[in-house]
Amino acid sequence: SAVISQKPSRDICQRGTSLTIQCQVDSQVTMMFWYRQQPGQSLTLIATANQGSEATYESGFVIDKFPISRPNLTFSTLTVSNMSPEDSSIYLCSAPGLGEIQYFGAGTRLSVL
């Protein structure tokens, strides 16, 4: 299995500010994925972070709002920019482990006031 550490685990932020979420994997991986889970909803993919190239964003998500960094094969960050209360969600990163298995971090619970 892959161990994925995500921080912060939770934060409360003011409208208009930005928050950067960090995701650390205990092994080198080519792809990392960022998801959003809005209250009471299922997971939705935000973007795929491929080391050495620009992240690929899903429909409805843009780089200006959710910039992603992938400086090496074990680490990625997601920034939620210019936050509004609608950004209150759980943000999760995932990465592949041995075999055909995707593993997930514990998530970052974000509340925007």
Add this chain to the structure above:
Amino acid sequence: DAKTTQPPSMDCAEGRAANLPCNHSTISGNEYVYWYRQIHSQGPQYIIHGLKNNETNEMASLIITEDRKSSTLILPHATLRDTAVYYCIVRVALDGANNLFFGTGTRLTVIP
């Protein structure tokens, strides 16, 4: 990726087997069936996956019908800690280069 259909919720008595169904009638020959669960607000946890044969591990068993159009996840002796949302996902198994598409899942409540 093939679409899956799951009942929105189920109850199960503690100590009894929990049988969670999933329909995936449009599954392709090279697509696997994966099960994950999400315990309240935590990250999804991998449970089991299979292609065509039944699979068993320390957490659960996966029964796939012969035509592969449906499957059942079995938790043999449900405990209160098994209360979670269970997601059935169908996708091609690659080298980890593809993300997972999550549907709405089944909310399983284990009752004392």
